[in-house]
Amino acid sequence: MNGIQAPTIEYGTLAPMLVIFGAAIIGVLVEAFAPRYLRKSIHVPLTLLSTAGAFVLVIFQVIGGVPTTAAAMGAIAVDGPALFFWGVILVLSFVSVLLVIDDDHFVASAAAVPGSAAEEEAEIAGGAHTEVYPLIMFAVGGMLLFASSNDLLVMFVGLEVMSLPLYLLCGLARRRRLLSQEASMKYFLLGAFSSAFFLYGMAFVYGFAGSVDLAKINAALGTVGGLDTVLLIGLALLGVGLLFKIGAAPFQAWKPDVYQGAPTPVTALMASGTLVAAFGAVLRVFWVALGNLDWDWRPVMWGVAILTMIVGAILAITQTDIKRMLAYSSIAHAGFLLIGVIATSPDAEGNAASLSAIMFYLLVYGITTVGAFAVVTMVRDAGGEATHLSRWAGLGRRSPMLAGVFAFFLLAFAGIPLTSGFFGKYAVFLAAVANGATPLVIVGVVSSAIAAFFYVRVIVLMFFSEPAADGPTIAVPTAATAAVITLAAAVTVVLGVFPQPVLDLADKAASALFIR
Amino acid sequence: MSLPVLAVDPTLADFGKDPLWITIIKAVGVFAFLMLGILFGVWYERKLISRMQNRYGPNRAGKFGLLQSVADGIKMGLKEDLFPNTVDKALYLLAPVIMVIPAFLAFSITPFGPMVNMFGVQTPLQLVDLPVAVLFMLAMGAVSVYGVILAGWSSRSPYALLGGLRSAAQVVSYEIAMSLSFVAVFLFAGTLSTSEIVSAQAAGGALEIGALSIPMPSWYVILLLPSFLIYVVCAFGEAARIPFDLPEGEGELVGGFQTEYSSSLKFALIMMGEYLHTFTASAMAVTLFLGGWRAPWPISLWDGANTGYWPVLWFLVKFVLVFSAVIWTRASLPRVRYDQLMALGWKVLIPLNLAWIMLVAVVKLMRTGDGSIDKTPVMVVGAIVIVGAFAVWWRFDTVNQRRKDAEKARVAAEFEQLANEPTAGGFPVPPLDLPHYHGAERKEVPSGTN
């Protein structure tokens, strides 16, 4: 009992995360104290500035030298990859927040029964739930924590801090309330289910290693004998929890439903930021904690990756809703990313190459995704966003610019050269081939081709079909939405032509691998 | 075994070593104490409150009506055991049991005295002590809430259901404030074990007035008065005693969650459970704040005061005094409104408590911390927190007050308007010939033939 040493916390190192959480808390205070009409005008700058500020802090850390030991008594590892993930998450959440600013996406009163007088009243009163902003900040903070945790417990906490606000955000769509609420409930029930699996897996890994610290688990792999079953059960259950979060098959079922039902800006955040954070965690668990066990998990992950790519690509073909289609595309992309996770190599250099490829992929995919969903927010009809594919027919005629940009994003998803998506895929495939996963790459290529089919289908629909007489209108973009689309398109082009600086950055971040 | 060493304060290590027969003796002893306590307590309460209200109280059964409680108990046993036809049978039966067992168990960690020689065995005068004794007590209190909710729910009657919910809401609300009020005690005692908390209150400093050295009892009631006061308020809420006896609030909810429990033995169990909560609350007040079984100052000058079985006497005296205070309150205060009750718990006690805890922590740190600690920032932070908390609270309160006043004025205006115009829809009394008031014909056993 007397052995307790007062712990230490490196506040400076954790500053970006603390800024985000601080902003979230201030956001709650704003909700509590600011009058209703002022809230949004406080929240928007607060959210954007704190995200930008956190990003600047990340940059300072990168310039000032990346820490070489884990912070907060080994609970949080702010290493090169973590800083890269932080940067990416912050950028993605910044642009997602720009989409959130448009009030039209969020319900005025979540508690009001759809179609009731209360709802109408709230609608007439105008505005939307301003709680969205602090919720997003909490989710972003959770993502940062999730991606940088060096300890399964912190990872679990990060997972929940990230997920819980998202569960709520999913249910806040202004139009199609039923759909949105349903998405929220499904996401919640399945998310809670999967985090229970994660937790049980964590319990077993703890039972095996006597610690939840990733480095100690790794050390225990070599020294502890006779508990292999416990370890393997733990490993499998942990995997289920993590794979659920990235939406890998066969745990992908929630993704389309949730992406479709959630307000589109939230979908954008989930499809980009959550994926980045989840892959950060996946990499940490599988590479840091279970790195010495790769002979055990690699065959399974091969199967998962293949299944994910194929399922994502094939089911996407049958979709009739643009958001669902993008969800399946996200599943397929998760599969491609898993190829990178599997591409471990016995030497550090090979691992660094895989890691850097994954990080680059996540960045470019995230930005393009946000851009694509930003376009989705702009195609509207009387009932809100017109997400049914048939409503997109002839969009190229009606609004060539928008359709053109969207087509460009789709081509980037498909991995056509001169888009950023191509280099993302290329980097991952290259790493995989270099580390002996060529068959996976071939599967990846085949499913890319299948995936190209449904991307192309949308382009056909937009450009080569007759527009419907009562087709959707194109909303005049708010400055923020326009900025998001422009930024996403610009990044997709620039990284598609000249990816070197970002690749360098990713390499540098990955060069030291994860600290333990 | 060496010489029996008496007057040794028991520590956690002394528990769990009793032979089974000693344990059984102790357990039965506690049980008997509580059963007798209830019988005596009910009588004492009625008698005391009668005297305060200038009447006699029970005086028929036995000398001074001492057997009144026994008579009541027997009467309940002989009453018809009703099963209303809508109830959920199993839960309806179980609810009183669920209520009463934890109420007994909550008392088990109460220390009655130091190590004694019981039939040749060296044992502490306490049924059991745990590293988490106080937590256990709280947990048992919480389990009782299940009984309340289940009783209300299984009755399938609106009054019972509402009463059960209200009661649960009240109890859990006050449980928070109550748990918080213990934190300061743990800060000082450094343990959750009741026996160790009692020992921690033994060593008082000495007050030096000139040549006279008066040993100060370091009872937490003096050191941590705010905590004690909050605890007392919460104890009333938790035990649902007047002024916070809303769960039974006869005037509002008929009988609350026990509406459907007619006056049979099940009802008796519920009553016992509630009474036991009051006992536990009193015993905890004694243990945590009033020095437990230790003799108060003048007596403690006598060396033998805290040895042997004597402390049981000190404990009982303190216990009865605290219990009397509870009754005294009942005789003095009216019942509060439900919103006032909840507002007090949530908006006053909890923030006050948290601020107080922080203050205590800061002070303690400054007092015990070594010299290396720079005290200025600690003080500044502490001051800011406290001032901030008060500022926020004060601001809230005025805002609420203003809003309530406005609402009151609005309602008054509305009433005014309606009263002047009976046809406007508000006040005409509903016609008396509504069929609802007559109901179906009945042909049953008339009342009063019992």
Added chain:
Amino acid sequence: MTTEYLVLSALLFAIGALGVLIRRNAIVVFMCVELMLNACNLAFVTFARMHGNLDGQIIAFFVMVVAAAEVVVGLAIIVTIFRTRRSASVDDANLLKY
């Protein structure tokens, strides 16, 4: 000695998981999830005892917090959807299909 607790925890977890899969009422499903979390807690505490360190018990605290947070969020969502649909059955929530 500790194996029995692990078996119990596994049983609880399995019951919970099965409940999630076969029960239709959202609240019951949700309670099954909570059951799973508590099975985890049991496993943690058991392993903590096995290893003689306190980590598992501390983790159990955190799990309780998370479970509580999940309860708050989850019930809010379920209640909202219940108010909308007057039903808490998972099957009735079937607008989203592939």
Added chain:
Amino acid sequence: MPWLTILMAVPVVGAVLVALTPKGNDKLAKQLTLAVSVVVLALTIAMAVQFSPKGNRFQFVETYEWIPRFGVHYGVGVDGIALVLIALSAVLVPIVVLASWHDADSPNAKRSVKTYFSLLLVLEAMMIGVFAATDIFLFYVFFEAMLIPMYFMIGSYGGAQRSYAAVKFLLYSLFGGLLMLVAVIGLYAIAGKNTFMFPELIGAIQDPTTQKWLFAGFFFAFAVKAPLWPFHTWLPDAAAQAPAGAAVLLVGVLDKVGTYGMLRFCLELFPDASKFFTPLVIVLSVVGIIYGAIVAIGQTDMKRLIAYTSISHFGFIALGVFAMTNDAGAGATLYMVNHGFSTGALFLIAGFLIARRGSPYIEDYGGVQKVTPKLAGVFLIAGLSGLALPGLSSFVSEFMVLIGTAERYMVPAIIAATGVVLAAIYILWMYQRVAGGPTAESVKGFKDLNGRELWVVAPLVALIIGLGFYPKPLLDVINPAVDHTLVSVQVEKFTPAIAEKGAGQ
């Protein structure tokens, strides 16, 4: 002077300018496009003049680091083969622009005129880029990116089935390209040289098995692109549905990338694997020659028919490439150019007919030569060039291919020669049905070629006839490059059999 970069930059800048022309002023957009394409042609000629056949293999080389992380360079440079193909593109584009003058404003066009021409210029830049690339990665980038403007041109401006055709085209090519990507990655990873520069990668892969796998990846992509039987099914659809101008570029230039890639990359990078697979490829080529010809005979749609003839012709080209003799190689390269001109002319003339009658079906025509003799005349010349009549350009190349093949593989050469006979059937029969016979009612109102159309076909006819009689300038440029290629492949040299053999020897 960075010729090749300028050649690519000019159309791109032109495309941007065209896209920025004010709305409604279609004429300005067209004129601007024409001007840009003519400038490109002029620049190409200026560059070609400076090309020295005896000089270094690659000339006008520019190499800059593009993505050092992947060892990717912006590396361009041309040898003789690439030069003539770039020249082919540069020549065809102005012609196509002129020919497409009214394509985009026909009633079934879905998009603005300027977009069409803008896409055309982008396509030109990419066509030049794909031939000029000496970095395999850069080549791949152009190879894939090229699909997109073509896809939009077919999908937006094509015939009734255009979106089906466009998707089919894109997906086939994309799929092939992705398999090539795997091979490209494999090449990079296994060679371990951290570069994609083509000259440095020659001979980098020695292991036979690896060579075979990588060869398969590259070859599949090129076979789809070329298109070689049995990967050809997209071509008839795409070519038939594409607007005439786009079809010209599609068949005339884009598909050449496939055969060009076989010659340049498959052979030189994987010589052993190439030899291993040669029998298979030759069988495919021969089957393609015969199959394409026979199916062409049965076509009722002119553009489809021409597309099938191309499949037959690509069989010849592939045959020539894989025969691995100097003659066959040079012939195949020459064939690529000639086929571009002759098939281009056929598509354009078919386009003129369709523009007049509004139907692609042969049965809707008849007796055209009486109504419009000039049109019928050029139709005949183009057709005869397609069947390789001596004196017209295709003859030289086809003959060289057959001779070159026969040096090594007699039987396939003989079978392939029967393709010539079949060619006569499908071309002449089509001509007879369209131009000969009694004049059909619907044909009566036809106007003969107008000034613009004359300007379109005149250069083509001139080239067809000119190259038929005097292919030496081209062969002078081509031969050293083909020799070089075959040296890399390390096949034993055969004595030259043709008098036109380069003077440089």
Added chain:
Amino acid sequence: MDLYVPILVLAIVAGGFALFSVAIAPFTGPKRWNRAKLDAYECGIEPTPQPVGGGRFPLKYMITAMLFIVFDIEIIFLYPWAVSFDMLGVFGLVEMVLFIVTVLVAYAYVWRRKGLDWD
């Protein structure tokens, strides 16, 4: 484990008593059937029909329950902190201040949003 034996003993005693009381009750009292007696009690009027499967809990109590959970969890952390406060020193104080302030933020939000109003 031995620590819990006495509690078990007391639980057996108390449980035996309680169950005995419940079990004996039907036999000690008289039985006189009366429909009104067996109706749910609603101050003498006909009882409101209750839905099959039990009554539903009014929603506003849910908020109380949620708040209770939040604060109860806070207490979970306060107790160990209080017990080991001496060992944690300034660090413990600072962290706990941060923790409590965070909880108070949520508390202030709930208060302002009328989550703490009852009537």
